[in-house]
Amino acid sequence: MVKWLLAWRYFRRRPISILAVAAVALCVFIVIVVMTIMNGLVRDFKQKNHDYAGDCVVDSDSLVGFGYYEAFLETLNRQPYIQAVSPAAKGVGLLSQPGSEWNIGIEIYGVDPVLHSRATGFGRTLHYHKDAPAEAFRPSYAPETDGCVVGIDMMAPRRQSDGGYYHAPQPFLMELTVSIFPLNARGGLLRAGTDMVSTKTFYYSDDSHSGLVKVDGAVVYVPLAQAQMLCGMDSPLRRVSAIHIRFREGTSAAAGTAKVRALWGEHCRQYEKEPGGDLLAGVRVQSWQENRRSIIAPMEKEQTMMTLLFLMLGVITVFIVFVVLYMIISHKSKDIGILKSIGTPVAEILWVFLLFSVFIGLIGSLLGSVAGWVFLAKINALEDWLFEHYQWQLWDRTVYAIGDIPNHVEPDVLAAVVGAAVVSCMVGALIPGLQAARRKPAQSLQVNQL
Amino acid sequence: MEPIIEANDLYKTYRMGKVRLDVLRGVNLAISRGQFAAIIGASGSGKSTLLHILGALDKPDSGAVRYKNQRLDNLRWGKLNHFRNKAVGFVFQFYHLLDELTVLENVMAPAMASVGVLGWLSLKPGARSRAMSLLERFGLKDRLRHKPYELSGGERQRVAIARALINEPPLLLADEPTGNLDSHTGYGILEALTELNRQGQTIVMVTHDERIAARAGRIIRLVDGKIKDVVLNQ
Numbered sequence: 001m002v003k004w005l006l007a008w009r010y011f012r013r014r015p016i017s018i019l020a021v022a023a024v025a026l027c028v029f030i031v032i033v034v035m036t037i038m039n040g041l042v043r044d045f046k047q048k049n050h051d052y053a054g055d056c057v058v059d060s061d062s063l064v065g066f067g068y069y070e071a072f073l074e075t076l077n078r079q080p081y082i083q084a085v086s087p088a089a090k091g092v093g094l095l096s097q098p099g100s101e102w103n104i105g106i107e108i109y110g111v112d113p114v115l116h117s118r119a120t121g122f123g124r125t126l127h128y129h130k131d132a133p134a135e136a137f138r139p140s141y142a143p144e145t146d147g148c149v150v151g152i153d154m155m156a157p158r159r160q161s162d163g164g165y166y167h168a169p170q171p172f173l174m175e176l177t178v179s180i181f182p183l184n185a186r187g188g189l190l191r192a193g194t195d196m197v198s199t200k201t202f203y204y205s206d207d208s209h210s211g212l213v214k215v216d217g218a219v220v221y222v223p224l225a226q227a228q229m230l231c232g233m234d235s236p237l238r239r240v241s242a243i244h245i246r247f248r249e250g251t252s253a254a255a256g257t258a259k260v261r262a263l264w265g266e267h268c269r270q271y272e273k274e275p276g277g278d279l280l281a282g283v284r285v286q287s288w289q290e291n292r293r294s295i296i297a298p299m300e301k302e303q304t305m306m307t308l309l310f311l312m313l314g315v316i317t318v319f320i321v322f323v324v325l326y327m328i329i330s331h332k333s334k335d336i337g338i339l340k341s342i343g344t345p346v347a348e349i350l351w352v353f354l355l356f357s358v359f360i361g362l363i364g365s366l367l368g369s370v371a372g373w374v375f376l377a378k379i380n381a382l383e384d385w386l387f388e389h390y391q392w393q394l395w396d397r398t399v400y401a402i403g404d405i406p407n408h409v410e411p412d413v414l415a416a417v418v419g420a421a422v423v424s425c426m427v428g429a430l431i432p433g434l435q436a437a438r439r440k441p442a443q444s445l446q447v448n449q450l
Numbered sequence: 451m452e453p454i455i456e457a458n459d460l461y462k463t464y465r466m467g468k469v470r471l472d473v474l475r476g477v478n479l480a481i482s483r484g485q486f487a488a489i490i491g492a493s494g495s496g497k498s499t500l501l502h503i504l505g506a507l508d509k510p511d512s513g514a515v516r517y518k519n520q521r522l523d524n525l526r527w528g529k530l531n532h533f534r535n536k537a538v539g540f541v542f543q544f545y546h547l548l549d550e551l552t553v554l555e556n557v558m559a560p561a562m563a564s565v566g567v568l569g570w571l572s573l574k575p576g577a578r579s580r581a582m583s584l585l586e587r588f589g590l591k592d593r594l595r596h597k598p599y600e601l602s603g604g605e606r607q608r609v610a611i612a613r614a615l616i617n618e619p620p621l622l623l624a625d626e627p628t629g630n631l632d633s634h635t636g637y638g639i640l641e642a643l644t645e646l647n648r649q650g651q652t653i654v655m656v657t658h659d660e661r662i663a664a665r666a667g668r669i670i671r672l673v674d675g676k677i678k679d680v681v682l683n684q
Contacts, residue, residue, distance in 0.1 A: 001562040001563075001565055001566060001567055001569070001570035002559055002562040002563045004567065005551065005555065005562065006548065006550060006551070009550035009551065010550060013550055334546060335548055335549075335550075337546070338546045338547075338548060338559075339559075339563065340507070340534070341505070341507055341534060341540045341546070342534065342535060342540075342559055342560040342563050342613070343531040343532060343533070343534035343535025343536070343560065343563055343564060344531070344535075344563040345527070345528070345531050345563075346527065348563065440507075440508070441502075441507040441508075442499075442502040442507045442508035445507070445542065445546060
């Protein structure tokens, strides 16, 4: 019992405790703010990639694509764990405006907008047809023409203040010409001579804001059949570049992907001998995490590095608590002798100092957490104010695909940081505490030691 | 009468740099139950070291200390703590009170030391009542909430005696209990110890003052680490 009383009194009556509490609070504040923002950014980025890819992707790096996909779509649609599938045809081309010198290299992505909205988050990325993706390729100003959905960064400027985009109430009239070299199933040019490039003009019908820079800055969505025609995937063997799959609720991406992989193996064995069947060998079946690994991994690595760097702050906490405890214990030689003379066990004496460090850790963490929570709650308002008055932003919204700064404090992150702070304090107290507990009572009580 | 504590052939040496100090050189001693013994000797004669060894705060290099026929040097940590907590009470020259605790808490500290939070809940009423009674007996009932630094030297020493008695130890060890007090206050402390002895408390007191030692029933003179003579007072 005496350990609780003494630890609390040491904590309350030692001005140096305030220094230790302040150090812990500062470390906790910084770590919570940084980890919340970094975790929020990474979580948001992963979610955007998940929305873009669906739960599982069957695709090939080849621009030629693969055939016999209709049969596989039928197989997939019969599976009870699959909610939606969406075939897509991909090609690389040039986007230009008739009568203008402007042009830009693009990735053309042919999809059925309804199927693609079911299998991925495509529908939610649209501005004008968010609630009616079936109309995505139908320009409101010319419903009978072929429309295209253009990555937002190719169409609209961003507001620097909040990263939002300027939009007209309705899509404005704009002709966009897509030019592509169509390839045959062997990867050669489909046509020779002056007709070697497929060109088609589309009308701007909507824009897509996925939040992924490479997608919003370079992808143009067109109807699947049009993309197949432009890329040379329409004949003689109808081909696609990818199949996006969404699993039903309760099926994990990993489990569902494993099942699809098995189905794909059977499908390959069935069609590998058919004409163009060799293209099936280059197709991968991946979960969305595997498919987007090269995009997500650098950000995760950055998050890990940032976390490690800021966890090093914990080392500073350990050191500060070590110094504080060392100073206190060197002044408490007499108390240790007294405690031993009244029969206090060694473990109890060690616990006096460990509890003292726990109080420092808990109070410091509490203060740091509250300060971090308040700061995060106000961080966007603060950034807006700084931008308004000093044109200063944490991230330039014209460069980074970030809207609001993530500020939702995750309970598990909070618990981990507070736990780590308390443990760090206890580690810092361990060595001086052990030294105190091991002291010989007669030595501690000598007058010249006091 | 059977001794409550006895020391056989105690040797203790300290090293201070290259100098070897033979503090105890074959001390034999037996204290009977109910005795008030004063160990007297000049500064550096080894009397405090002997008292620390008798109270298991220090260990001899050789020799044995027996408390109720049980050797203290063989005791494991748990039993050693139990001995310090229950069998013996210490009074030091410099009081050695815990500055962060109040007078009442200081007196209750030995009772708290041996139990956890739950154990303390059941023990607290009894310990508090005994602490209050001891403090009242020593004229400190108005000082319960005071901190040690708010007390005079004599008051502090009386608190230290109350603390030493809280667990009703059979043996009270006092190391120069009046050494830091003026003669009047020291006399009061000595009176308190004499009264305790009259009620049956066994006391071993270390002092360098012949007049103070004269109040004890038995005077043990320590010279150069050895017991020179033992005088019984009537």
